[in-house]
Amino acid sequence: MNRLATALALPLAAGWGLHTLALRRRLEAAHRDPLTGLLTRAPFEERAARLLRAGPCAVVFVDLDGFKAVNDTHGHAAGDGILRATAGALHDAATDAPDAVLARLGGDEFAAVTPMASPVALPWLLRGLHDELTAPTWIEGRELTVGASVGGCWTGDLPDASLSAAVRRADEVMYLVKRGGGGWLPAAPGAPALPTANGRRYGRPGTIAEGSRG
Known part of the structure; x- marks a missing residue:
């Protein structure tokens, strides 16, 4: 039996x-954006917060420049291709950090949190990511290019290393870069918050747009 x-x-x-x-x-x-395969906001926040508790991290915020023009000129399929290429660039930037947490927060806004023992590596990460984001991309037989504004911070420099504070700081720096025409910039250690940008977007209610039609 x-x-x-x-x-x-x-x-x-x-x-x-x-x-x-x-x-x-x-x-x-x-838990993932159907277009890019990246995490959506809620699982990103959960996993990134857990990663920050384990040790210092680099927190990166990305906003594409000229994305709407690609949609308007070449159509939504081309815009979707740009978003997928952006996800690929984030994955490439995190190649050496398998624990990195990557997300599409909505529209053409992206975030990444990756373990980083020293802030010395942050400028290299931001510059490499920006270079790949702005490189020409072949989509449906056309060479397309967008700009990018990339801001980052190292949580070891922050008095409050919570996820909300870190992403807000990276978003502030990104916004400063965007006002200057795009590029990349790490947050300066000990620099005060930017009153014109603090809470500009992150932390406000929002949804993750599907595709480039938002």
């Missing part, structure tokens, strides 16, 4: 194992 029970239980256990695996895949897919 024991052998019979075991023989009957094996297919059932295998079936439950496959069901559990499928359920986990569906749950993970629900």
